[in-house]
Amino acid sequence: MTSVSARMRWASRAQFFGSGFIFATWGVHIPTVKIHYGVDEAALGLAMLAAGVGALLGLTQASRWIGRHGARGTAGLCGAIYALLLAGLLAMPSYGALLGLLAVFGVLTGVFDVAINTEAAQLELRNGHPMMSGMHGMFSLGGMAGAVTGGAALAAGMTPQSHLTLVAATMALSIALSSRWMLPKEATTFTSTGDGFRLPHGALAILGVLAALGLIAEGAIYDWSVLYLKQELGSPQQQAALAYASFSAAMAATRFAGDAMRARFSPALLLRGSAWLAAASMTLVLLADEPWLALIGFAGVGAGFANVVPILFAASARVPGVEPARGIAAVSAAAYLGFMAGPPVIGFLAQVSSLTAALYVVVAFAAALAASARYANPA
Template sequence: MSAPPALRTAIPALRTQFFVAGALFATWGVHVPNVKLHYGLGERALAIAMMAGGIGSVVALLFAGKLLARQAPQRVIPLMACMAAVAIGSLLLPSAYAWLLVLMLAYGVAAALFDVAMNDEASAIEREAKRHLMSGFHGMFSLGGMVGAGAWSLLARAGVSVLEHLAGAALVLALLALSASPFMLRLQRHGASGGSPLSVPTGPLLLLGLLAAMGLIAEGAMYDWSVLYVRQDLATPSGTASLAYASFSAAMAAGRFGGDWVRARTAPVTLLRTSGLVAAAGMALALATPTPWIALAGFALVGLGFANVVPVLFSAAAQVPGIAPAHGIAAVSSLGYLGLMAGPPMIGFIAQARSLATGLLVVIVFAVMVSALSRRALAARG
């Protein structure tokens, strides 16, 4: 049976938005070393800048639930995409550190609302289509990350400046988000009644949210620190170092595009356990070798391992008895996204105190915890 016409256009439109979000995140990620150099930052100051993005996300999540109760994702997503693009495109325009903090704060607000709105619409599409689609949507985020990182690797070798890349990427991605927005699903919103503006995870949702946070802390570490690790600790040129992000994102994209097929044939607990162990092994390999190309292979294993953690957890959140699917996904994604934005600064503080390699051990710890707690977290599903 073919999908309704609205779904036939909404699915590729939302996939485009996930792609844009991933590419914007990658554009920030591959230029972390350049931001550090431009502003003359140490690891601690860089971590504080990343924390500003996390604070922006926390502020956004305080009113994301109420905003999305009144405004459909179709209206929120293009505005937040443009706001995020402007922030990323302007990263190296000012010279004062205070302006970097302002830009990261703005990016954190926009990226959080962009992410929650996309997952809100993704859950609605999955319910209407009555089939697994969440992994594929998140695969587009990873594909965007791969393309965003890979583009800089190629453009750097072609002599394109960092400023030109930031401005061009921001413009192209903003236009792409705007062009896809009219084709998104038109969800009806009639406003929210009283109550907390934030969907706070409690009960079974709390453990699901904590596992999502652990997975996304590790994912955020790859986005924000893998390029710097390969460039700085392994003494690799910028163009090659950006492949750390690209290899991680490419493997994650492959795992997610095949994830809906795997999820239909593998028990969620088994998939989550295996995912955590593969990610832990990959990070251990990357940190144990001084050879950049072996480290890139390790980062790819991390991406493959974490590929389906978030889709499995979001789907589980939609199946908790007595809780509306939209509320469950909003609660778990809010806590998970907080982990995505808070994890990199935490690693930065560890790196300042010890070393970046020590900070990245967090990825191994959280991957093992995701594996160990999978059965307990998924036990609450109906």
């Protein structure tokens, strides 16, 4: 069995950081995209749905690609192209062309996400102690950095297109280079690769549903928090970007402490407490009439959701009779469907009611996670 070197750990962390940074950059520019193409919330939700459909198509092939090429090759190629597509978000000739770009964006995002989580699960198993929370902490740290630098770039007068192009080039290079030091191909290939995508069943299905609930709520914050602060509370876009930054910063800090928490508390207890914190904090956001109070609430939501995915992904790698890599890929796929489905659902609900009312979905799903936390205990 390949030992886990410091270089391998940092390579995986770089992949998660890059994923968070890219996603934050998209989140910061959602209001820009809305204005640039002259669309309303429903059309913006449809654009996010296009990315979700693309992710679904990618997820049907993610296990096959990883099984054939390993997490390293899959993450390096898909992640670099995924980053480069950022540069096209404001360069499409029409709204219809944007939908096509976001569909491809979704395909690559889904495959990249499964690949890096498969890598992280294998590193944790080989290392012999919790590592998954720390890896996801790097995603949140990347999200915080992407949001802060995005807001700073806009405040400094950098054009949105220049900012997107700079981030695209930098992240593509970082992901491509760091993938060279991930686990070798044979460490993350499956013993059988011909099955393609199969929906999880049994214990994996339960874990997948719970992860999807968490990521529907988390995805809603990533994609709608900036617009919420700008549109519902009247904040300028530079200040509104802090909604994403406060959420990601709190999530990162909690995830970096999460491995120690996972070693001390049972998965069910930690998941239950985390979910109730997220529900209470999101309620504060939606009842607040001052931006600073909403920012505190977004931080609480980030802390609450921080360990949901690491707990559930780690559990999926320990399901009896299932290869760890296939288990994490299956639950990642189900969870990612939730991650991509959440934002467009919020968009359509916002169109028929209001963005504030639509975001109560986050409260409801966090409460559902708390009520179902017992299923997170290892078999």
